[in-house]
Amino acid sequence: xxxxxTVYGTLPYGSITVGPGTYEVDGGALAIDKNIALMSVEGPExxxxxxxxxxxxxxxxxxxxxxxxxxxFRGGTSDDGFAGGLRIYSGTVTxxxxxxxEATASGSTGGGVYMYGTGSFLGSTVSNxxxxxxxxxxxxxxxxxxxxRLLDNTATGTAGGAYVGG
Numbered sequence: 001x002x003x004x005x006t007v008y009g010t011l012p013y014g015s016i017t018v019g020p021g022t023y024e025v026d027g028g029a030l031a032i033d034k035n036i037a038l039m040s041v042e043g044p045e046x047x048x049x050x051x052x053x054x055x056x057x058x059x060x061x062x063x064x065x066x067x068x069x070x071x072x073f074r075g076g077t078s079d080d081g082f083a084g085g086l087r088i089y090s091g092t093v094t095x096x097x098x099x100x101x102e103a104t105a106s107g108s109t110g111g112g113v114y115m116y117g118t119g120s121f122l123g124s125t126v127s128n129x130x131x132x133x134x135x136x137x138x139x140x141x142x143x144x145x146x147x148x149r150l151l152d153n154t155a156t157g158t159a160g161g162a163y164v165g166g
């Protein structure tokens with residue numbers, strides 16, 4: 001495994017490409033809050049971001065019109081009531097895999113993906129995620145989910161696959 005580097009400073013726009021590999025991160029440490037594109041070179045089968053067992057938390061927060069494409073995000077665990085995988089507020093996530101993530105707090109929302117706002121989750125897969133609440137795979141109160149596969153997700157509340165609320 002390769003440990004993800006820490007990036008300091010501000011990148012107001014542009015793109016970042018990431019080569020193949022497995023990158024370990026501390027949970028809750030990755031947030032995109034600028035209008036940038038984060039793209040893998042070889043797709044989700046070869047570009048994996050996983051949370052270190054010693055530093056649990058969600059994998060990635062996406063906001064501010066950013067685009068994320070071509071990654072597998074796995075192993076995120078959240079105890080704050082929201083998804084252990086991705087938290088999408090605005091921006092677009094496409095051609096990604098979210099796997100083996102969980103939201104462990106009672107009444108949680110979304111084991112794999114939590115969507116609130118205007119974001120888009122497109123052409124991606126959510127699998128083997130769990131939630132002690134609603135939406136084992138995806139929980140959304142806004143945004144767009146289109147062309148996604150939801151496989152083997154579970155919730156103790158409503159909707160193992162996707163919970164859509166207002």
